Every structure is written in structure tokens, then in C-alpha cells.
Amino acid sequence: MTNVIDGDAVAQSLRDDLRDAIETLADADARPGLATVLMSDDAASETYVTRKHEDCREVGIEDFHEDVDANAPTEELVSVVEDLNERPEVHGVLVQTPLPEHVEAERALQAVAPEKDVDGFHFANVGRFVRGTPRFRPCTPHGVQKLLEHAGVEIEGADAVIVGRSNLVGKPLANLFLRRADDGNATVTVCHSRTEDLAAKTHGADIVVTACGVPELVTGDMLSDGVAVIDVGYNRVEVSERRSEDSRTESGQSDNERGYEIVGDVDFESATEKASAITPVPGGVGPMTRAMLLYNAVRAASEQEGVTVDLP
Template identity: 55%
Template sequence: MTRIIDGNEVADGIRSELESCVETLESAGVTPGLATVLMSDDGASETYVSMKQRACAELGIESVHAELDPTEPTDVLLERIDDLNADPAVHGILVQLPLPDHIDDRAVLERIEPTKDVDGFHPENAGLLVAGEPRFKPCTPHGIQRLLAAADVDTEGKDAVVVGRSNIVGKPMANLLIQKADGGNATTTVCHSRTADLGEKTRQADVVIAAAGYPELIDGSMIGEGATVIDVGVNRVEADTEKGYELVGDVEFESAKAKADAITPVPGGVGPMTIAMLLYNTVKAASIQADVPVSLP
């Protein structure tokens, strides 16, 4: 029987363990604070921010929200980030991506104080990750690492293929997999839109992580028998439903499930873990800034 890796269950366990960390901080007079910044009228982005705010409230993290007109220039966004950098009650800053086309994404990510960069996208934090000394692991790759561990998938000595090379998932995921550390030590290949014969690469993998952003790009014919499949994709496709669409991953679930030993569903796989690890990073940021040690899960 193929195992379905339940991201909700694993995420709930991490969030439960974080409660004691929040209590430790509060006993020292510190309430972790996360600022979310939204500069978009995209419905999906608004939903993601609302989910993150709700998760903060449930754990006892103070949530500050800044919403900017998406037609404003980059400087307006940078000034708002400066305000949040200077606010001692804000321990983590998350700028919801994607930003409008006219915004300089790099300037925005570099403006966030590195110790408040709970997404882990600032160049300083990206460099620490590559060096094997991460301050904050990016939330989705870290969440995937935790999912693999929860499913008893040992990556040491295994062949892993990451499909996608984004700065948000693909690149940091590959870096985590090659680290000489728990959850790493894998021989890792990064594939992308210009990879010749993608299926040839993925069929050889013990672990396939699909993060390309293309609906059902990978099907069962591209999966080796007994592989572990982690599907990061969340794609809206037209469907005969009340909403007029359904959510599918980058993996064609049914055919891949027939070949895999373990697989994540969409939804309910990687998504809940991304939010759980955002909470983890926010608590860690508060611990660092307040110099109050906590026992992170």
C-alpha cells in the first residue's frame, strides 16, 4: 500500500510543540510578533496571508498586517519595511510574494533585517544556508525536510531529484539535501524547464520533489517503483465544480501513487508545513532577538 504523507498531521504536531516555546518566551516578557506585508489585490495572496495570520493567533503570536496599494512605487514598500525593522515588537517580517511587476523584488528582500527575515530569502540568510549554518531555513524546503523525516524517509546516500530551480523552493531544497547533516547527504540533481528528458532523470530518483509550477507535469511513467514523491505544486485548473476550478499539484496523483512508496497529496501535503515552519522561524527569531533560549522542536 502506498503511504499518503499527511502534512496536516505533521504540521499540527510541530505547532503543538511550539506552544511550550511561546510560553517560555512569554514568561520572559516576550510575545513573538510577525508582520505580514501585502502589496497585491490577488485573491490567492490575500487568502495565504489570512491563513498565516490565523495560524499566528492560534499559537499566541502577535500578528501585524500592512497592506499597500499595488500601484505604489518600490520606495513606499521599502519605507514600510524600515518601520517594521525598527519596531521591537516585530520579530519576523514576511512580504507576500509575488509582488507587482514594477517592484524591485531584490531590493525589497534585501531591505528586511536579516534577523527578522523569517522567509530566509535575504542574501545573508541564503549564504548561511549554503555554508551549512542556517539561521532560518526557508519555510517550504524546511517543511519538506520535516515531512520526509516524519515518513521515515532517510535521504542519506539516496538519489534525489528536485524539479524546479526557484529561489523560494528549488535552490534551497537542493542545498538542504546536499548538506552534511540530518535530512541531507543525498546525491541531488536539479531539473528545470530546459532539462532534456525529464522522465529519465526522475525515474532514477529515490526521492522526487516537484516544484516547477506546472499542473501535473510528472505522471506515474516518470516515477520509479518505490520512490517517495513530494508535490509542492498548487495549481488551479478548470473543472466542473461549484468554484469552476480544482487544485492539482505538479504531479498527476493517481498514476504516481500507483508507483510510489509514499506521496504527498494536494492539498493537505506540503502547504500546511509551509505555515508551520513560518511559525517555527518566527518563534526562533523572537528567541534570537530577545536572547531567550527555547527548545525548538
């Protein structure tokens, strides 16, 4: 029987496990603090930021927020980030992306102090990460590792195929899988839009991770029996005719009423016929990305305050 990995449950377990470390820091007058910066009128970005603050409050991390006018110049955003860098009660700074087109996004992200860069975007942190001595593991790739660990999937010695080569997921995940560590030591193949015969690559894999943004690209006939599948994709597509008219979301709206449905990069229905473990979309990797952000905030506070804590 296929193990459908419940990302919400795993994320909740990790948040619970962080509480002891957070209280240890609080007892030393070093309660972790995480700040978000939002420069967008996009409703989805506002929702993401709101959820991150809810997560912080749930586990006892101090949360801070700065809004920047979406029409402001890059200099104003950079100034806000630099002010947060100077605040000792703020241990982590996250600039919510995407940013407006007129903003020099790279300049803004590089303005975050490396020790407070809980997303792991700063060049100094990327360099440390690739060298194998990471300050922070990027949130989504680290979340993928945790999901595999929860499902009892052995990474060491596995043939892993990653479909996608982005700087956010594909490349850093390949580095994590390759690391000389208990949760690494895999043989890794990275596929992308120029890969010929993708099915030949995925069919020989023990682990397949998709992060390419192509709806239901990977199907069951491209997978081997017993494979572990982690679907990082999150794609809005027009409602399929196979969905029933009375299928309802939590908001009470049917998919047909909304006009779209959310699917991953994997055809879930056919993949479950082959996979030993698989993540759903939504409810798989997404919750773990937010949970690992909290993890990095706690780690940042520990290092900045010189207080040793046990991290899950």
C-alpha cells in the same frame, strides 16, 4: 500500501510542538511577534495573509499587519518595512508576494533586516544558508524535509531528484538535501526545463520532489517502486471530464461550477501505484509552508531576545 502524507495533520502537530518554546519566550517577556506587509488587491494574497495571522493566534505568536496601497511607489513599501525593522516587539517581517509590477521587488525584500527575514530572502541569509550555517531555513524546503521525516523516509544516502530550479524551492532544497546533517547527505540531481529525458532521472530516484509548475508532468511510469514523492506544485487547470458532476468542494460548489480544479506537478493517481509515500495536492506541502514560517518566527525571537528554546 502507499502512505498518503497528511500535510494538514503534520503541520498541526508542529504547531502544537511549538507551543512550549513560545511560552518559554513569553515567560521571559519575549513573546514572538510576526508582521506581514500586504501591497496587493489580490484576493489570494489577502487569503494567504489572513491564514498566517490565524496560525499565529492559534499558537500564541503576536501578529501585526501593515497594508500599503497597491499603487504606491516602492519607497513607501520600503519605509513601512524599515519601520517594522525598528520595532522590538516584531521579531519577523514578511512581505507578501507577488508585488505589483511597478514595485522594485528585490529592493523591497532586501529592506527586511536579516535577523527578521523569516522567509530567508535576504542576500545575507542566502549566503549563510549556502555556506551551511543558516540563520533560517526557507519555509517550503524545510517543510519538505519535515514531511519526509514524518513519513520515515531516510534522506541520508538517498538519490534525490528535484524537478524545478527556482530560488524559492528547487535551489534551496538541493542545498538542504546536500548538507552534512542527519536530514541531509543525499545525492541530489536538479532537473529543469532543459533537462533531456526527465524520466531517466526520476526513474532512478529514491526521493522525487516536484516544484516546476507543470500540471501532472511526472507520471507513474516515470517512477521506481517504493519511491517517496513530494509534490510542491499547485496548478489551476480546467475541469477534467473524469471528475463527476456532483463532486463538491467545502464551499458547496462543484469543480464544474468553479470551472477549474487544483492539481500538482505529479499525476497522483498513477504515482500512487509506485510510491511508498506521497503528498496530495492540495493538503500536502502548502500547510507545512505556513507552519515553518511560525517555526522561523520563534527562532528569530529566540535569537533576538537571547532566550534559548527547544525547537521541534
